[in-house]
Amino acid sequence: MDLGSHPTFESHDDGTVLTSAPQDAPVDRATAAARRVVDAMLRTDRANANLDRVAEELNSIADHLEEHAPAVAERLIDMWNGEGVTRHDPVTGPENAIAPPIVLEGLSDGSVRGEVTLTMPYQGPPGCVHGGVSALILDHVLGVANAWGGQAGMTAQLNVRYHRPTPLFEPLTVTGRQMSVEGRKINTVGSITTADGEVCVSVEGLFIDAAVPRPR
Ligand SMILES: CCCCCCCC/C=C\CCCCCCCC(=O)SCCNC(=O)CCNC(=O)[C@H](O)C(C)(C)COP(=O)(O)OP(=O)(O)OC[C@H]1O[C@@H](n2cnc3c(N)ncnc32)[C@H](O)[C@@H]1OP(=O)(O)O
Secondary structure (H helix, E strand, O other), X not given: OOOOOOOOOEEOOXXXXXXXXXXXXXXXXXXXXXXXXXXXXXXXXXXXXXXXXXXXXXXXXXXXXHHOOOOHHHHHHHHHHHOOOOOOOOOOOOOOOOOOOOOOXXXXXXXXXXXXXXXXXXXXXXXXXXXXXXXXXXXXXXXXHHHHHOOOOEEEEXXXXXXXXXXXXXXXXXXXXXXXXXXXXXXXXXXXXXXXXXXXXXXXXXXXXXXXXXXX
């Protein structure tokens, strides 16, 4: 899978930042505000907050953004050619309000690593992370681990084991590592652990090196 050049690398003492750390660009600031709105919407007092006004103002913001939206095909070309591949995805993308977003580093031992504290929008069981959200995060982290390992691919299988509930509101460490490459088949593992080192979720993924054409 051709990932092309990656315009957002930065060298750090600990490793190499593989994803796009949020910057002070207007789009990053606007997306961070949208993320804050999603979180606050779940926390606010339904009886006392003026939600009619909130709906009106948010719809007016959406109207403005949609008025300035190019055709989807054009937008996809910009995303994949101009802006860098790590700015829009739902796990690390600073421009994607759905993303926490997680900053991932590639370490010299071949693994990738990031830290994240997840909040209300990612809830599954009471006070805990939704299992599908953990799977989403790990699928992506394994994908980045493959890129860091030198051969990337499409997810063909993801085997997820939930060892214990994953807490919200606590720092979590997410890791991934490419284990082997046999022809087009890539085996990759990863986990989500608490600050105490307890493994909450572990995954084994099979990825297949497959060409996905970039929009042009
Ligand atoms: C220098 C550092 C750089 C760092 C840069 C950092 C930046 C990183 C940037 C960006 C990271 C991005 C991270 C993204 C991560 C997201 C991942 C996703 O969400 S991927 C979307 C979900 N997955 C799909 O939609 C796939 C759908 N499936 C398919 O397209 C096909 O089935 C595919 C490509 C998986 C395989 O299809 P075929 O036609 O190419 O190949 P066939 O011939 O079927 O299989 C090849 C071999 O693999 C086995 N195989 C295929 N699928 C299998 C499966 N599910 N289970 C077991 N084996 C399977 C087959 O049995 C065959 O094996 P035999 O060669 O015969 O031994």
